[in-house]
Amino acid sequence: MISVVGGGIMGALSALVAARFGLVDWWAPSENPQRDDGAQARAYALAPQTVELLRELGIWTALADKAQPVVAMQVFHVQPAAQVDLLASDAQLEALAHIVVHADLLAACEQAAQYAANIQRKGAFQPPDPLACDPALACPPGSSLTIAADGKDSRLRRAAGILHSRRDYDQMALVMAFTTEQPHGGMACQWFRPEGILALLPLHDPHQVSMVYSLPTAHALQLKAQSLQDIACRITQDSEHRFGALSPASEACQATPLAMTTAERMTAGRLVLVGDAAHTVHPLAGYGLNLGAQDLLALRQDLQTEQTAHAKTFDPGHRGVLQAYAKSRQFQVPQVQWGLDILWRVVMGETPGLAGGRSMGMQFVQAMPHLRKWLVGSALSGRAVPF
Ligand SMILES: Cc1cc2nc3c(=O)[nH]c(=O)nc-3n(C[C@H](O)[C@H](O)[C@H](O)COP(=O)(O)OP(=O)(O)OC[C@H]3O[C@@H](n4cnc5c(N)ncnc54)[C@H](O)[C@@H]3O)c2cc1C
Incomplete structure (x- = not known):
């Protein structure tokens, strides 16, 4: 029996992937309708590889009608001004990403x-001794493999004795939806502003966008304290009226502290970590859940290899599976995390001359159609970090 612990999106996806390899106990209490981290306000930009996984798991049919394809993306540098346009058609794709809301x-x-x-849903799983530092005591009894998808504060990770590091960005992401005066036309926009990074993602309603605004903590709290109408006016200005006047479409503005966290190991005993339990990243590229989906693609591949090699004695928690999983994530996860971290430093850096250099770099990219095509293709194939 395989155990999956985590009632979020990664938990559900893990249970569906694991169900191809045996019976699954899915430890997943119903989601608290008002999570502290404001996750329910989020809209996710799903990369083509993630959409493909959802399709293979039979989820996409129910979602496709609610998802908004992103046909193009504009990235603006505000001071000095510069702009880069990225088109899905440059990569011979229908969409750069699909936007879906959390619910x-x-x-x-x-x-x-x-x-x-094959899936039996249960309630929350509490490791009997949360401070045991022993993977065998962290997992539900009788599991041949346990997949921990219990989020960034993972109790299973702690109970298994896996340390993790945390780099605090001293920034918060403000998340809120707006109604736009002009239709968004499937366009995602991002502004590198001196004070922070603003993104507006198109939602299924042609007149609604979802905002993620990463700002220094004090600045974010000041803006969040304003009325929703005042926030909408401010975002109309900061987005340079790109979609005309904005008005609030959410009942609240959610704020989440931002940090990059990394588990020192992704496996211990018969336990594997996936999703935010293993790693979190800055949301400037909308990559966090996509990185979790890549964990699952790697784990599925390793389970398949083991099953093919030892069909009669197949053990999903065999040491070979865990070693292969740890090895496959050993380079890709840090590559994405540090790639995004470097991008964040370049975008937010205040070193004299850096803003001018950023702007010139973007003008150069904009003037080179082949470079833009290569960037889109590389980002979508996972070879480079997207904007
Ligand atoms: C502002 C912002 C914007 C983002 N935008 C994007 C985006 O556009 N695209 C993208 O790919 N990613 C994005 N991300 C990242 C993405 O939100 C996360 O990577 C993803 O939601 C992580 O999912 P998860 O299931 O691993 O963790 P969580 O969503 O934290 O889920 C963990 C679940 O486990 C449950 N749980 C905890 N303990 C137990 C237990 N003992 N037993 C059972 N269940 C338990 C919790 O209740 C929770 O439901 C964004 C993040 C932020 C902060």
Whole structure:
């Protein structure tokens, strides 16, 4: 029996992937309707590889009608001004990404898990001794493999004795939806402003966008304290009226502290970490959940290899599976994390001359159509970090 611990999106996806390899106990209490981290306000930009995984798991059919394809993206540097346009057609794709809101994605995943014959849903799992520092005591008894998808504060990670590092950005992401005066036309926009990084993602409604604004903590709290109407006016200005006047479409503005966290190991005993339990990243490229989906693609590949090699004695928690998983994530996860961290430093850096250099770099990219095509292709294939 395989155990999956985590009631979020990664938990549901892990249960569906694991169900191809045996019976699954999915430890997943119903999600608190008002999570402290404001996750329910988020809209996710799903990369083509993640959409493909959802399609293979039978989830995409229920989601496709609610997802908004991103046909183009504009990235603006505000001072000095510069702009880069990225088009899906440059990579011969229908969309650079698909935007889905948290509730729709979680509901589609939960529904698929509910109808999967191999999955039995249970409540929260509490490791008997949270400070045991022993992977065998961290996992539900009798599991051949335990997949920990219990988020950035993972108790299983702690109970298994896996240390993790945390780099605090001293920034918060403000998340809120707006109604736009002009239709968004499937365009995602991002502004590198002196005070922070603003992104507006197109939602399924042609007149709604979802904002992620990463700002220094004090600055973010000041803006969050204003009325929703005042926030909408400020974002209309900061987005340079790109979609015309904005008005609030959410009942609140959510704030989340931002940090890059990394588990020192992704496996211990018969336990593997996936998603935010293993790593978190700055949201400037909308990559966190996509990186979690890549964990699952790697784990599925390793389980398949083991199953093919030892069909009769297949053990999903075999040492070979865990070693292969740890090895496959050993380079890709830090590559994405540090790639995003370097991008963040370049974008937020205040060294004299850096703003001018950034702007010139973007003008150079904009003037080189082949370079832009290469960037889009590389980002979507996972060879480089997207904007
Ligand atoms: C502002 C912002 C914007 C973002 N935008 C994007 C984006 O555009 N694209 C993208 O790819 N990523 C994005 N991300 C990242 C993405 O939100 C996360 O990577 C993703 O939600 C992590 O999912 P998860 O299931 O691993 O963790 P969580 O969502 O934290 O889920 C963990 C779940 O486990 C449950 N749990 C905890 N303990 C137990 C237990 N003992 N037993 C059972 N269940 C338990 C919790 O209740 C929770 O439901 C963004 C992040 C932020 C902060």
